[in-house]
Amino acid sequence: MLVEVGASARLFGGLEQLRQRIEVEATAMGVECIAWAPTGTAALALVRAGVPDGFASPLPCILDKLPLETITAVASHQGTLQRLGCRTLGDVRKLPRGGLSRRFDKELLTRLDQAYGLRPEVYEWVQLPETFSARLEFQFRVEHAPALMFGARRLLLQMSSWLAARHMGVTSFTLRWWHDVMRAKTAGTGGELTVGTAEPTQSVDHLSRLLNEHLAKVELQAPAGDIELIAARTIPIQQESKSLLPDTIRQGEATWLVLERVQARIGKAEVVRPLLAEDHRPEWMQRWPGAEEPRPRSAPDPCQLPVPDWIFEEPLRLAERDHRPIYQGPLVMLLGPDRVEGGWWHRVGEGADAQQTNVQRDYWVAQSQHAGRLWIYQQRLANDETGWFLHGRYA
Template sequence: MLGHWAALLPLPLPASPSPIDAACLGTWALQFTPRVTLLEGSVVAEMAGSARLFGGMEQLRAQVECGAQELGARVAWAPTGSAALALVRQPDSKAAPDGFSAPLTQVLDALPLHAITAIALHADTLARVGCRTLGDVRRLPRGGLGRRFGKALLAALDQAYGLRPEAYEWITLPEQFHARLELMSRVESAPALLFGARRLLVQMAGWLAARRLGATAFTLRWCHDVMRAKEAGTGGEITVRTGQPTQNTEHLARLLTEHLAHVQLLAPVGDIELLAPEVVPIVEESRSLIPETLHKGGSTDLALERIQARLGNACVRRPVMSPDHRLEWMQSWDSTPGKRPRAPQAVPAIPLPTWVLDEPLRLMERNHRPFYQGPLQMLLGPDRIEGGWWHRSTTGPDAVPLNVQRDYWLALSPHAGVLWIFQQRLAHDQTAWFLHGHFA
């Protein structure tokens, strides 16, 4: 079946310093199309059905070629899967071989016999009858060719030229991501692990994209060389957490770089592996009518994560909403990486102030009315809040309960604007009016 097929061949040493296997390459390719198969140590994928989702075939091909180059794989394109596989096996091709650059028969006729496995099995016999290329084989009488070499050779030849449909068994995504990579040489410095780890991150990003997931944490493990001191142990690991689910390889690599800068290896490392233990469904961003250039300014969350990875968790704190009806305890500050703020569960009866005082300010009273830069006019209220007897200021015998019994009001001051005030209840001689917040 004619289409737009890609074949990806993992490069061996020394062309690729850290070769990957075809299975990992196939998992990565599933982010572009579900029609991916493993064939003779290579990956073959039909891309035509997914081109529209990536902005057209030209942009899809550019993404595939860029990712394959980073993973250490060669790419070829052709109207059939067998033709793409035949082209990708040509070692002298520097750029991505393109079966669309000329008519398919012209492209394939020039290839040597070993380009198609079914023909390569009979290469010696075919060479004795004067065949040097696939075009020579195709020009032989079909009847004699089938009787002498079997129907498998004719079928493979027809499939490559698009004369017979191809049937493949498509691979499926694993439920969990776990990839391993053997390093080209022993690594003694933790930051140097990033070269190999980046390839694993590219694979993980492909797995996440194919499953429509985002990583909130990933773990990098390393195995020490067998020639190590006994006290060094078998290896180590670090877990990196993100503030929001992401598939962005560059961002994940930057975070890993910051964490590896604080790691001291106890022995040389020979193998690394990457796991994605915490993933969540990612919310796809809808296309906007606003030009895309306005969205390329970056994210504050990404910058804060890098600062936190470099300086430590305690250096960055995020506001966290708590399900508490007391205004002082509705919001707290937390430095735990990856912890997302949550909205309060209860909706207050009256609006909450923009600015809250650290300590409520006691107001004077005139004619039994609260006074702040003029007499206050009550606009809305009261909103009664009681509770907090379970909350202690400290631990031990000197602990003071932080219980409150208040009636909150929105009040208007002639000069200070709208205020958030409350009156203490059941406080005996301390029953009074207090200013607790301002509205912008």
């Protein structure tokens, strides 16, 4: 792979910082050798020879010592050139140019001049595909699903680069694996795992942690030999602007990143959050949806009376004396009544077991000499009777 980085040096803080970043990320993707040179053909020749730095000395001094096979156009005539006594690129350059042009094709001199910077280079640059799909073959058999992360992380790095180049973020990706040919017939050809994210992201670390949590729950039916990573769903992502003044320092991870890892570990159904509902009945004022559900733009109107800090799961029937409720002594009404009525449309349960949840209550804030402030209500019962109930307590 040939990369032209001169135009990007300033964006990444200079050539040295850009070089360090490329070496770190390329090594993580499995690249074994990297070479730098003023021209593209020279860089290819140096990497084939295992020489990393093409700026250590004048370029002709470095290239003249390289063997013939480091440049493809020269290597195709290696047999003839060796019979002429040429062993290095420098030996080829010493031959008369007129004789070289007549005896060999134009490609040899053209590529040689391009390597030494005597002619401009023209390349057909790589065009990114519309979709991302990358495959990796293991050099060994993987018997446990978590061990697939060794190769999957390399593919995640490639996907992250593709996303960054297209200014996209992934919200769902799929990891597929193929079982080794020496497998049992019942094991099948392979399997796949799809991982979703709440927000579009390009972060390799976050995607790796999510995938690792999911793979920990997978059991391979047979050893795997190949894996493939597919970006199933992507959307445009809004990049953060770089301001002149320093932004507020962010510490720690975003909440949704942590929630996604917890969901991957214990399951989505186990991670919920409270949301206020458009309902004036206390038992249904809140609901507990999944963490991925967006918050409503506006909150429901609050109750007229202050809501207690603790609401009982089952209201407690209170004793009465002279048609007034008592709880550890007589109760003094402080605020109220607050009428709560409705719910005829709401049923709990299914089929014959469904129960109507219609309520007709008058709520009060009461004071008990020994129990403190209480939240009580009076409810209409059967046969035109009424009853008092304790529903909550204030701290």
